Each structure stands twice: as C-alpha cells, then as structure tokens.
Amino acid sequence: MDFVGAYQPEYLLFMLKGFGLTLEIAAISIILSFVIGLLIAVLRYSKIPVLNQLLFLWVEGIRNTPLLLIIFFAFFALPEVGLNLTKKQAAITALTVFESALISEIIRGGLVSIDRGQVEAARSSGLSYVQTLRFILLPQALRRMIPPLVSQFISLNKDTSLAMIIALPELMHSVGIVYAQNINYVFPSLLFAALLYFIVNYSMSMGARYLERKEQRLCRN
Numbered sequence: 001m002d003f004v005g006a007y008q009p010e011y012l013l014f015m016l017k018g019f020g021l022t023l024e025i026a027a028i029s030i031i032l033s034f035v036i037g038l039l040i041a042v043l044r045y046s047k048i049p050v051l052n053q054l055l056f057l058w059v060e061g062i063r064n065t066p067l068l069l070i071i072f073f074a075f076f077a078l079p080e081v082g083l084n085l086t087k088k089q090a091a092i093t094a095l096t097v098f099e100s101a102l103i104s105e106i107i108r109g110g111l112v113s114i115d116r117g118q119v120e121a122a123r124s125s126g127l128s129y130v131q132t133l134r135f136i137l138l139p140q141a142l143r144r145m146i147p148p149l150v151s152q153f154i155s156l157n158k159d160t161s162l163a164m165i166i167a168l169p170e171l172m173h174s175v176g177i178v179y180a181q182n183i184n185y186v187f188p189s190l191l192f193a194a195l196l197y198f199i200v201n202y203s204m205s206m207g208a209r210y211l212e213r214k215e216q217r218l219c220r221n
Helices: 009-046 051-063 068-082 088-112 118-122 127-143 147-165 171-179 184-220
Strands: none
Touching: 009 088, 009 127, 009 147, 009 171, 009 184, 051 088, 051 118, 051 171, 068 088, 088 127, 088 147, 118 127, 127 147, 147 171, 147 184, 171 184
C-alpha cells in the first residue's frame, strides 16, 4: 500500500473531479426520478382505467430489470432507434427510469397509508380531487415517506458507480485509472472513494433523521 503515491495532489484532484460528476449525475437523477415517480404514483393512486394497468406493467417491468441492463440499453440500444445519448445522458436516463419506478412505489405506499376518511371529509367540504391530493394527502404522505425516500436517494447515489461500465468518468472510473498506475495504489484509492461516498450518504441520512425528529416534535405539539 502506497498512500503517499496514491494521494499525490494530481491524483486526488483527478478523483475529486470524478466525484463531482458523480454528484452532478446523482442530483439530476434524484430530481427527475422524484418528479416522475410522484406523477406515476398519483396516477396509479387515482386508478384511472387502462392507464393504471399500463403504469403497473411499466413499474413492475422496470423494478424487475437490472439497472446495469438499463444502462446498457440507454447507451447501446437507443442509438439503434435514432436516440444518440452521451455517456452522461445515458447514465442519467437509466438512473431516472429505474429509480422513478422504485420511488413511485414508495410514494404510492405513502398515499395508500392515509385514512380514506380524510379524502371523504375533504371532498364533502368542497375540495376537488386535485385539491385533496395537493393539500391533504401529499403533505402527509411525503412526511411519512422521508426515511424510505432518503434511503432510495442514497442507493441512487451509490448506483452511479455502475455507469463506469460505459466508461463514464465518474468517481469509480477515475479511481480505476489511478490504481491502474500502480498496484500499490489500489487500497488507498478505493479507501478514498469509500470515504467520499460515506460523507455524502451519511450526511443525507443525518438530514433525514433531523427532518423526522422535527416532524415528530411538531406532531406532539
């Protein structure tokens, strides 16, 4: 193990640059997958004929497909139908498609957990179905879903490492290039990558715990 050699300034900056791309892809994918997942969940909760069945098939199909296969499909198969994506675009597309299916189930579960009596009370008081969703159901459901949603976001951040398979210059790809220079750099460079992932993911976890405790205090008051 050669920590001094592996942690040369140029190598550290190179890995940090890859980590910056990892965070960028994760952030964009989190936002897009949450928005799309929320839309899918609301549509499925509304149980619109035919559309509900189609969305069910889509979600189940994506959930039971390996993310790695979806990444390959986005980068290698889509160009066959005229959709030429860059490595970055392919990674974001694959992560968004995969994670939005998982997030939609989390959100739908949160909506289903709300007592139907609240829906009936809101509708009887004059609120439309959309208003009931917006002002009554979603605020409560989202508060309940903070822990599982953050856990899914953490998983998404870690899943960005799979994009190294298409040579996207994210963190793990950059780490691989560093330790390819010298076999003694393997342990130090991987340890550095693990530390970076831990800092971000643990920070997200602590933020979720803070929000959960804050919500519990508000409920008690």
